[in-house]
Amino acid sequence: MQTSAMQTIVSMKWGTRYGADYVNRLWSMIKRNTARPTRLICYTDDSSGVDREVECMPQLEIELPENLRWLPWRKIALWDRTLPGLSPGDPALFVDLDIVVTGNLDSFFTFEPEAKFCVIRNWTQMEKNIGNTTCFRFHVGMAPEIMDDMVADPIGIWQRYRNEQRYISAVTRIPMTYWPEAWCASFKHGLLPRWPLNFVKVAPLPPDTRLVAFTGKPDPDEARDGRWPAPWYKKTYKHVRPTPWIAENWR
Known part of the structure; x- marks a missing residue:
């Protein structure tokens, strides 16, 4: 479980687009770009070939229609009340697999320490107050209604918002704090x-x-x-x- 001395990064791998090599490269980049103790949790439907140092956990469950099941809408499951390997209220940094880490990651954990939801300001819609969920810091269980509402009306929410980050940005009651523009x-x-x-x-x-x-x-x-x-x-x-x-x- 999370301790005050341990930084937790989480990612997700499902389907076949990204293989174990993406997880392993991510872990290697994390180790080179953190000075404090850091672990990586990967929620996945296939852990074969993943470095044993990575904490692979079962794929997060979320009921979605077939047309959304393998799209980034799966990331909505991160907003559930509990997450394997973490306790309610624990802070975590989520990153997508298709990133390249080019600098220190420790400051993503210390930036604006009182902020509950830190996220990238979406590059293509800078003026629309939309967070890009390639990289965001959150606390486990802080907004379960985001997942509850999605499960209750997935087609309606998809038709209204078209992608998960627009949905989260529109409905979250937690103020969004944006990372410094130069970082991401x-x-x-x-x-x-x-x-x-x-x-x-x-x-x-x-x-x-x-x-x-x-x-x-x-x-x-x-x-x-x-x-x-x-x-x-x-x-x-x-x-x-x-x-x-x-x-x-x-x-």
Whole structure:
């Protein structure tokens, strides 16, 4: 269980898009970028191949219709009253698997210590008070109504909000505190040079960045190698040059 001396990071792996290597790379990056005792809990439906130091727990249960079951809506289960491996009220830092850690993570636990919900200000909707749930700090069981309401009316909530982070941002009664803007970057929406410069320039890594999110495509390995899977008719603008700093950090 959580102790005052231990920092807990949690992540989730389900389905087949991300394998055990993503969990293992995340754990390796966490160990290199924390000075205080830190553990990683991974809630997953398949723990095969995951480093034994990672605390794998069963996939979190949430009743969702088939069209939402394997989408990020599963993350709503983190708002349940209890979570395996943690006690009610424990603080935890959630991070998606498809990130690259490029700086110290300890400060994500000490930033605004009285804040109950710290989250990224969504890069593509900066003015709309929407939190991006790639990385957020929360306390276990602090807002179970978020999950209760989703389970009670999943189709209605999906139709109204379209994605889980818009839903959470709209209904939470807990004030959202945003991480410092420099800490969390979107590879696609913040670092990748705009067309047509993306054909000739490598995406830079700003010095104060601590976490880079890879929403949608390309994934970290694809951007690292200069690959962007896309239909042929989108290749005229969907392009990324090989990005050395990903290889240096995503390991």
